[in-house]
Amino acid sequence: MSQTAAQLVTALRRAQRDATAEVTVLADRPDGTVVRCGHVVAKAHPPGTDPAELAVRLGVAAHPRCAEILLPPVDGMGALPDGRQVTLWPYGEPVAPDAPDAVPWVEAGKLLARLHSVPIAELPGPLPAMRGPAKAARAIARLRAAALPDSVATRAVLRAWTGLPGWARGVNRTDHMNKGDDRTDRMNKGDEGGERIGLCHGDLHLGQLIRHRATDWRLIDIDDLGLGDPAWDLARPAAWYAAGLLAAEDWGRFLGAYRAAGGSAAGERDPWPRLDVPARALTVQTAALALAKAAAAGRALDEAEEAMVEASVRIAHFMEAAG
């Protein structure tokens, strides 16, 4: 157990007023530590998390407009002795990690459609930018820092990255992300995709869905939530599908449920004009992290990681062909 996790356990026991309750560490990574104590879960946010931005995101999760979409927090914020921000949440049952065929794709689509249609003006503000593109940029920085020997894979990933428009690489949000200027900048620039602004989760994957009560699914993890192109939230499943990992039926159920629930981020007919850029960004992000992690662990890529790297190679080829 890391020092952060130990501090979190102490803080949680104190909050629960129960020194004997069983404690489970659900996650203990540099980018987030999560500890469960009975019905309550405490999360220590990554070091460097802006407390003001986190407070706004927490306010959104607690807002009645998001009651059917996001898991509401249990209480206000706190901080650990090491300075990390802490939030408290009700415990919920996650998606079974060993049953990819039992994944709630329809529920995921519905939740995203509802999230994307939340009227921004009614939410607490100023809403920070969605952090999806910034995370993609961080994955590329990690790959560059790993300084791997030159290979077809790393060259293709970096080449595919440079072919993306600025908004998808997070380049327009360097110094002024908490002033709301970012949104105006991108709207004025008219970058394709960047002009569409809505409330986004920013980091959708199946670990972000939990069953709040017996049947109600909710989205969790507000660290990357904010304003941006909602197509980003559809783009990770889109990238899995385009890489040949996600079955056509599952992709169809997810997208169909999203559209049936009023979601508009994928247009009305062919979804790819809207999803192409973010799906390429997430393909490249996943491939970059896979290469960096596999190299650090001294292991080969698994089949799924290989498929994402191959997709990056095809993106790079396609760019060469298209000039």
Next chain:
Amino acid sequence: MQCPKCHAPMHTYNRNGVQIEQCSGCRGIFLDYGELEALTRLESQWTQAVPPAPPGAPQAYPAAPAWGAPQHGHHGGHHGHHKRGFGHMLFSS
């Protein structure tokens, strides 16, 4: 004419040359003799005018982007054939 079920007044509508009566209360529909056959005939004409969807393509939009995996359109997306590691990838950033 009154609805035989809820007795609210029924209104006559013309749908592609077929007269149908619809109840203003329960929205039920009354068809005269031969009208059901007329509607069925119209429906079959309409579906024949639309080219049948190619097999394995339930959506009306392109299956994948230009850089998509080459196996698209060939594998039926059968469950239980996920690649190794995909279960883990589903749950990570």
